[in-house]
Amino acid sequence: MKSLEELTRPNIWKLAPYSSARNEYSGHTARVFLDANENPYNAPLNRYPDPLQSEVKKQLSKIKGVPQECIFIGNGSDEAIDLPYRCFCRPGIDNVVAIEPTYGMYKVCADINDVEYRPVLLDEKYQITADRLLAASDNHTKLIWICSPNNPTGNSIIRDEIEKTIIRFEGIVVLDEAYGDFSSQKSFRTELSKHPNLIVLNTFSKAWGCAAIRMGMAFANKEIIQLFNKVKYPYNVNLLTQQQALEAMKEPYEVTKWVRTLLLERNRMVEAFKLLPSCLRVYPTDANFFLAKMTDAQRIYDYLVARGIIVRNRTRVQLCNNCLRITIGNKSENNELLSALRQY
Numbered sequence: 001m002k003s004l005e006e007l008t009r010p011n012i013w014k015l016a017p018y019s020s021a022r023n024e025y026s027g028h029t030a031r032v033f034l035d036a037n038e039n040p041y042n043a044p045l046n047r048y049p050d051p052l053q054s055e056v057k058k059q060l061s062k063i064k065g066v067p068q069e070c071i072f073i074g075n076g077s078d079e080a081i082d083l084p085y086r087c088f089c090r091p092g093i094d095n096v097v098a099i100e101p102t103y104g105m106y107k108v109c110a111d112i113n114d115v116e117y118r119p120v121l122l123d124e125k126y127q128i129t130a131d132r133l134l135a136a137s138d139n140h141t142k143l144i145w146i147c148s149p150n151n152p153t154g155n156s157i158i159r160d161e162i163e164k165t166i167i168r169f170e171g172i173v174v175l176d177e178a179y180g181d182f183s184s185q186k187s188f189r190t191e192l193s194k195h196p197n198l199i200v201l202n203t204f205s206k207a208w209g210c211a212a213i214r215m216g217m218a219f220a221n222k223e224i225i226q227l228f229n230k231v232k233y234p235y236n237v238n239l240l241t242q243q244q245a246l247e248a249m250k251e252p253y254e255v256t257k258w259v260r261t262l263l264l265e266r267n268r269m270v271e272a273f274k275l276l277p278s279c280l281r282v283y284p285t286d287a288n289f290f291l292a293k294m295t296d297a298q299r300i301y302d303y304l305v306a307r308g309i310i311v312r313n314r315t316r317v318q319l320c321n322n323c324l325r326i327t328i329g330n331k332s333e334n335n336e337l338l339s340a341l342r343q344y
C-alpha cells in the first residue's frame with residue numbers, strides 16, 4: 001500500500017477541520033451550555049447532537065466487534081460512499097475501479113466528484129478475479145469498489161479474490177457489505193488490523209430494518225476514520241437518528257429473527273420462481289433479494305406494476321438482460337407476487 005499521505009488529496013491532508021462548539025471543551029463535566037447559540041427551550045431538540053456519536057459507536061462496537069475509533073457513522077451509506085472520493089480522489093486526475101454490474105451510487109458519486117470510473121465486467125458466474133481488477137488500475141487509481149453480496153446480482157464475491165485484491169492493490173479497497181447480515185460468508189470487518197487499506201461498509205437500512213433513519217457506517221483503520229471525521233459535515237447524524245439507532249441496538253435478537261425468517265422466505269420464493277413458466281433462471285443469492293431471468297422482463301414488470309406490485313427491472317443493466325430483482329417481503333407480499341405471476 002502507498003502511504004496514506006500519498007493517497008490523500010493534498011488539500012484534505014492539510015485541512016484544518018471546522019471546530020464545533022461542542023468539540024472544544026473536554027475533560028470537564030459540562031452543566032451550563034452557553035457556547036453554541038442554541039435556544040435554551042424546547043429540550044431535547046434544542047441542543048446540537050454529539051458530532052462523533054460516541055454512545056452509538058460504543059454499542060455498535062460491541063455488536064460489530066470493531067473498536068470505536070475504527071468506526072465512522074454517516075447519513076446512510078451514501079455519505080460513506082461519497083467520502084472516499086472527497087478524501088482521496090483529485091477531480092479530473094485520479095480514477096477508481098469497480099466491479100460491473102453493481103450498486104449505482106459508486107458511479108454517481110464518481111461523476112459528481114469528476115472522477116474517472118472504470119467498470120470491470122463480472123464473468124458469466126458474476127465473479128471477478130484480483131488480476132482483472134488490478135489490470136484495470138494504474139498509478140492514478142485511488143479506490144477499488146467491491147460489493148459482496150453484490151447488488152443487483154445477489155451473490156457473494158469469492159473471498160480469496162477479494163483478499164488478494166486488498167493485499168496487492170496500492171490504493172484503498174472499499175468493500176460494501178450492506179447485505180452481509182444475510183450472508184453465509186464471514187465479514188471482512190473483523191480483519192481490519194491485517195489490512196490498513198480496507199474500508200468495509202455496513203448499513204442500518206437492510207437487515208436492521210431502519211432505512212428511514214438514514215444510518216450507514218464505515219469500518220477502517222483509525223487514520224482513515226480520522227480523515228472522514230475531518231471532512232464530514234460537523235453534525236452529520238441527527239439526534240433522532242442516534243436515539244433510534246440506540247433503541248434498535250437494544251434488541252439485536254429481533255434482527256437475527258428477521259434475518260432467519262427472510263432467508264426461509266427467500267428459499268421458498270426461489271423454489272417457487274423456478275417453477276414459473278415466465279422464469280428461465282434464478283441466480284444464486286446470499287442476500288435478501290434474488291435476481292431472476294424472465295421470458296420478458298419489461299412486459300412482466302409492467303404487468304406487475306399495473307397490479308400495484310413493484311419489483312426492480314434490471315433488464316437494461318449489463319449482464320442482466322431480461323432480469324428482475326426481487327426483494328423478499330413478508331409472507332403475504334411474497335404470495336401476492338407469486339399468485340400474480342402464476343396468472344401471467
Ligand SMILES: *Cc1c(COP(=O)(O)O)cnc(C)c1O
Pocket residue numbers: 075076077078079103147151176178202203204205206211215216
Ligand atoms: C441498499 C444498499 C446500501 C444502503 O445504502 P444506505 O444509504 O445506507 O441506505 C448500500 N450499499 C448497497 C450495495 C445497497 O444495495
